[in-house]
Amino acid sequence: MICYGGFMATRINELSQHVGETVTLQGWLYAHTGKGKLAFLQVRDGSGIAQCVVFKGDVDEQTFEAAQHLSQESSLIITGVVKADKRAPGIPGGYELGVKSLQVIQKAEDYPITPKEHGVEFLIDNRHLWIRSSRQWAILRVRATVMRAIRAWLDQHGYIEMSTPVLTPSAAEGTSNLFEVAYFDDKAYLAQTGQLYNEANIFAFNKVYCFGPTFRAEKSKTRRHLTEFWMVEPEVAFCDLDQLLEIEEQFVSYIVQTVLKENEAELALLGRDPNLLTHIAPPFPRITYDDAVAKIKELQAATEDPEQKQLLDMTWGMDFGAPHEAALTRLYDKPIFVTGFPSAVKAFYMEPVPGRPEVCKSADLLAPEGYGEIIGGSERISDPDLLLKRIHEQDLPEAAYKWYIELRRYGSVPHSGFGMGVERTVAWICGIEHVREASPFPRLLNRLYP
RNA sequence: UCCUCGAUAGCUCAAUGGUAGAGCAACCGGCUGUUAACCGGUAGGUUACUGGUUCGAGUCCAGUUCGAGGAGCCA
Structure with a gap:
């Protein structure tokens, strides 16, 4: 059953209200790992992230095969029983899905943002x-x-x-x-x-x-x-x-x-x-500009760092620069x-x-x-x-x-x-x-x- | 506009002027509780661009492009 529109699906941030029930989630694979006869799928749906556990003995061979080879950000519809489990990661976490069936809507290919560190330029380009x-x-x-x-x-x-x-x-x-x-x-x-x-x-x-x-x-x-x-x-x-x-x-x-x-x-x-x-x-x-200038001058006199000393240079009449604001607000x-x-x-x-x-x-x-x-x-x-x-x-x-x-x-x-x-x-x-x-x-x- | 720093595999980074490397991701295999799993294997490169020095340049020099942090200005 495909539930487009979302009205049949359960939202991840509401999983705690459905313990013991069979629910359907619609979302995307955020991360995955496996352990032989187990596949751990972290699924996002916009409201949170929930771990969905696929056990080889619980599903048919094709489903397990699909779960093992799901790529990051593949879109999917997934049905299973909600369990409370302290080990379950996610947002809010603490609840996971024991998967009964899994339908891949699209298998994503080579999603560039992996669960590792990335640089600013790469991330902002993406x-x-x-x-x-x-x-x-x-x-x-x-x-x-x-x-x-x-x-x-x-x-x-x-x-x-x-x-x-x-x-x-x-x-x-x-x-x-x-x-x-x-x-x-x-x-x-x-x-x-x-x-x-x-x-x-x-x-x-x-x-x-x-x-x-x-x-x-x-x-x-x-x-x-x-x-x-x-x-x-x-x-x-x-x-x-x-x-x-x-x-x-x-x-x-x-x-x-x-x-x-x-x-x-x-x-x-x-x-x-x-x-x-x-x-x-x-x-x-509330502090007046006059007092703020005096305080900044005190801070300047107190600092040992010559670079800070120069950045905190201040005379009455100047507008504050970022270093002045930073030093003042830290008080x-x-x-x-x-x-x-x-x-x-x-x-x-x-x-x-x-x-x-x-x-x-x-x-x-x-x-x-x-x-x-x-x-x-x-x-x-x-x-x-x-x-x-x-x-x-x-x-x-x-x-x-x-x-x-x-x-x-x-x-x-x-x-x-x-x-x-x-x-x-x-x-x-x-x-x-x-x-x-x-x-x-x-x-x-x-x-x-x- | 100015100052400082940087650009090497898809990503994050290594590599005394002397054969281009690792981890992750991808792909194949193994494992019933993983939390960025782990173990074994496969594949992956115009080292930003242009020129110069040198027997030899990712590495040294010059220029260019792009980016990051900061200053000024401002929310």
């Missing part, structure tokens, strides 16, 4: 296959939970999702790190933020968010950069920076707690210690807010701190363990004259911002918002080295395939 591997499978399931938790928290708290355009007009903040695309006889650019449009949306809907891919044509080759990544950007009317930080810490904590609750098996598979995440709850430490076991950056290194639309116009009401949220910035947020300038002045100071084309300035002429209010990078957040929660593994098909500098 990303379309690599996502079947258990670590990648686990990471991408956590990503799906993160994305679901993002929407759940925002939806539960009165935000409405409002799509912002991916194709945006020319000009804006300079085009050096934008991807240019032909737009009939004109040029358009792939969006690197939906924020300005969200600032229009709040005047219609009060609390909004956009959530989608965003594009940066930066020539960055580091473990923290993708050229296409997903970002969620909430924007809130009648909201100052202090209120924004409370929103952010609740939001991030909810996401982490949701993953801890729903992806225990995935985190275990990744070797991620949940104790590094269980205490993630409000409030998060805390929670994400930290760094507030009040110099206006000169931040975007033109950020509200100045009253009495200290050289710094602005901005806040970066830095993840612990050296993962660095996962959120950038700020209170936006609400005064039209000040906004216009800042646009002139930064030599931006006023005409391109006509609509944006107009927002401040028709019922302007204090408002704030932030953007959170999904892949960096997933990388932190999963404890992985590189953001490329937090995206199903990462786009990187020099890498557009597959």
